[in-house]
Amino acid sequence: MKREDWIRPYFSTHTWRFALIVFLGLLTALCASALMFTSGYLISKSSLRPENILMVYVPVVLVRTFGISRSVVHYVERLVGHDTILRILSHMRVRLYRLLEPQALFIRSRFRTGDILGMLADDIEYLQNIFMRTIFPSIVALAAYAVVIAALGWFDPAFALLMAFYIALLIFVLPALSLYVNKSRNRQLKQKRNQLYQKLTDAVLGMGDWVISGRQATFVNDYEREEAEVARIERSLSNWSKWRTFAAQGVVGAVVISMIYWAAQMFAAQAIDATLIAAFVLVVFPMMEAFLPVSDAIDKLPQYTDSLDRMAKVDQGGDEGVSKNVRKSEGAGKKGLTFGEQQVSDRAERAVDDRDSDNRKNCGNRDNCSNGNSHNNHNNLSNPDNSSLITEDLVTEDIVRAARQSAHIRIEQASYRYDQGGEMAVEELTLDIPHGKKIAVIGRSGAGKSTLLKLIQGALAPTSGAVTVNGTPAHAYAGADRIAAVVSVLNQSPHLFDTSVANNIRLGRNSASEEEIRQAARQARLDGLIESLPEGYLTPMHEAGQRFSGGERQRVALARILLQQTPVVLLDEPTVGLDPRTERELLATMFDAMADKSLIWITHHLVGVEQMDEVIFMEEGRIIMRGTHEELMKQEARYRRLYQLDRPLAIQAIEAP
Numbered sequence: 001m002k003r004e005d006w007i008r009p010y011f012s013t014h015t016w017r018f019a020l021i022v023f024l025g026l027l028t029a030l031c032a033s034a035l036m037f038t039s040g041y042l043i044s045k046s047s048l049r050p051e052n053i054l055m056v057y058v059p060v061v062l063v064r065t066f067g068i069s070r071s072v073v074h075y076v077e078r079l080v081g082h083d084t085i086l087r088i089l090s091h092m093r094v095r096l097y098r099l100l101e102p103q104a105l106f107i108r109s110r111f112r113t114g115d116i117l118g119m120l121a122d123d124i125e126y127l128q129n130i131f132m133r134t135i136f137p138s139i140v141a142l143a144a145y146a147v148v149i150a151a152l153g154w155f156d157p158a159f160a161l162l163m164a165f166y167i168a169l170l171i172f173v174l175p176a177l178s179l180y181v182n183k184s185r186n187r188q189l190k191q192k193r194n195q196l197y198q199k200l201t202d203a204v205l206g207m208g209d210w211v212i213s214g215r216q217a218t219f220v221n222d223y224e225r226e227e228a229e230v231a232r233i234e235r236s237l238s239n240w241s242k243w244r245t246f247a248a249q250g251v252v253g254a255v256v257i258s259m260i261y262w263a264a265q266m267f268a269a270q271a272i273d274a275t276l277i278a279a280f281v282l283v284v285f286p287m288m289e290a291f292l293p294v295s296d297a298i299d300k301l302p303q304y305t306d307s308l309d310r311m312a313k314v315d316q317g318g319d320e321g322v323s324k325n326v327r328k329s330e331g332a333g334k335k336g337l338t339f340g341e342q343q344v345s346d347r348a349e350r351a352v353d354d355r356d357s358d359n360r361k362n363c364g365n366r367d368n369c370s371n372g373n374s375h376n377n378h379n380n381l382s383n384p385d386n387s388s389l390i391t392e393d394l395v396t397e398d399i400v401r402a403a404r405q406s407a408h409i410r411i412e413q414a415s416y417r418y419d420q421g422g423e424m425a426v427e428e429l430t431l432d433i434p435h436g437k438k439i440a441v442i443g444r445s446g447a448g449k450s451t452l453l454k455l456i457q458g459a460l461a462p463t464s465g466a467v468t469v470n471g472t473p474a475h476a477y478a479g480a481d482r483i484a485a486v487v488s489v490l491n492q493s494p495h496l497f498d499t500s501v502a503n504n505i506r507l508g509r510n511s512a513s514e515e516e517i518r519q520a521a522r523q524a525r526l527d528g529l530i531e532s533l534p535e536g537y538l539t540p541m542h543e544a545g546q547r548f549s550g551g552e553r554q555r556v557a558l559a560r561i562l563l564q565q566t567p568v569v570l571l572d573e574p575t576v577g578l579d580p581r582t583e584r585e586l587l588a589t590m591f592d593a594m595a596d597k598s599l600i601w602i603t604h605h606l607v608g609v610e611q612m613d614e615v616i617f618m619e620e621g622r623i624i625m626r627g628t629h630e631e632l633m634k635q636e637a638r639y640r641r642l643y644q645l646d647r648p649l650a651i652q653a654i655e656a657p
């Protein structure tokens with residue numbers, strides 16, 4: 001996506017509103033000028049003896065009319081402006097969320113928390129300012145420029161030229177100079193602020209470790225030094241802004257003096273009445289108000305560019321999704337849905353709107369994306385667009401319905417590399433996982449286990465080879481946003497949301513009845529604990545979350561998954577950090593509750609692998625040992641050793657003859 005795509009589409013979707021805002025802005029400036037003009041005339045006329053009362057009475061009425069209309073028009077302009085901008089802003093936030101959400105699996109490796117906070121807080125705000133502080137004021141200033149010069153030209157073309165020169169200083173020369181002087185400072189300021197966000201979030205996430213290492217002071221000093229640097233840039237910008245204001249006011253002074261001189265000359269030449277001298281001079285002030293903000297508006301351009309660049313990086317690829325998204329501008333949020341419903345609704349909308357761009361994004365940073373369909377399961381497409389178009393159409397309702405009943409996963413010669421030209425994270429992997437089969441995947445850190453899970457989940461498309469569910473590529477399910485119907489994941493630290501225990505379980509299936517939630521909790525052997533809580537299933541999680549142990553939290557997540565009713569469950573080291581007894585109990589519950597499902601279980605421990613149909617051992621992206629537990633115990637000395645090492649001493653002692 002190009003950076004302009006965060007701005008340009010809104011021009012076509014809000015053309016009339018934008019035109020209305022500019023028109024009202026210009027009308028406000030004209031009403032203010034007319035107010036000053038009639039006031040100047042009225043004051044002068046009242047000081048002389050008017051020929052008749054109407055000569056004063058009419059200007060009095062006009063002063064009131066312009067005074068009131070200026071305020072009313074200005075108010076309406078603000079109203080329409082803010083309404084439009086808030087609509088755009090809300091759409092931008094939803095859009096950013098939708099771009100980030102499909103990348104949730106990679107979010108930690110691709111973005112820093114500070115970057116995401118910066119994008120959500122600062123960047124979107126800057127984009128909002130592009131319209132409010134830069135585009136609208138600049139267009140109004142240009143329109144006012146044309147009106148002023150045309151009006152003065154009607155009286156005196158030579159003087160109109162002089163005024164054109166003065167105003168050009170304000171709306172062209174000073175902004176250009178300011179942009180030139182401040183360009184690097186503004187950019188630096190934005191980047192330093194982003195760095196501060198990153199540093200702060202990093203420090204907050206690692207606060208415990210800072211304290212343990214006794215180096216809080218180092219961090220605080222470091223942070224304060226960078227903060228002082230930001231303050232220094234802000235000061236230099238503010239100093240420049242003072243000088244610029246001084247210069248601009250100097251130009252305004254020159255305009256006023258020129259206007260007095262010209263009006264006096266016009267009066268001397270009897271071209272205008274004496275009462276119009278003050279009128280012409282006073283009109284300068286409101287008109288200048290339309291021209292003065294331009295410098296400040298243009299000054300901010302480097303900050304916008306930086307924000308646009310960062311937002312554009314979120315979604316490289318998939319540019320046509322943008323205009324589609326914008327057309328749905330008032331999409332999310334207005335339906336007043338509950339938490340769960342909103343998520344489901346968002347997913348459904350996104351499934352329709354964003355799948356092109358999401359698919360393309362999944363493929364975007366790869367050297368090529370593998371694609372398969374029922375005719376050609378090993379088709380490597382170097383063109384990601386083709387990939388998304390073909391895969392998207394593959395996943396029909398019938399296919400998903402069939403996969404929910406029975407999912408046969410086939411991994412055929414699948415390889416994947418994250419970076420072009422880099423090492424393969426998994427290489428020529430072949431696995432057959434018919435419905436109900438249970439596999440344990442073991443291997444050292446970096447062996448490629450998580451990559452394998454991401455391939456099965458369809459979050460990654462293989463660089464070569466194929467990963468299919470019932471013959472359809474897994475990433476096609478993910479691209480069509482239907483993978484959650486087939487595959488669920490239980491990882492090391494599932495997040496418990498700050499809502500009731502029941503809602504946390506309900507996350508598995510929004511439409512689940514209370515009885516189904518209870519049933520899932522029973523299967524996860526959690527019912528006794530929940531019923532002992534003060535408000536049972538309605539107990540808020542922020543309280544219960546603290547009360548729940550690691551094993552119990554995993555059981556909540558297990559209940560969620562049971563509710564999700566997927567035929568395939570990926571277990572990504574769900575027992576890490578639990579004591580051996582809790583680990584065994586949790587594994588027993590899991591295997592019992594998921595007896596009819598396919599399980600792909602990543603584990604560093606060999607405890608419980610006896611219950612698996614196949615154990616595979618990965619190293620450097622390849623499978624180096626595979627078989628049932630019994631086979632490996634018989635044939636592989638290394639496996640035997642690892643198994644013995646991994647068994648708690650107490651169990652070994654009991655088993656010893």
Ligand SMILES: Nc1ncnc2c1ncn2[C@@H]1O[C@H](COP(=O)(O)OP(=O)(O)OP(=O)(O)O)[C@@H](O)[C@H]1O
Nearest residue numbers: 109418419425443444445446447448449450451452
């Ligand atoms: N997002 C990424 N970008 C680039 N390389 C990656 C990324 N994720 C993983 N890798 C690399 O791919 C290889 C396999 O990583 P993977 O996470 O699949 O291993 P793993 O066996 O799951 O490790 P662990 O047990 O530590 O989670 C590693 O060399 C890793 O550095």
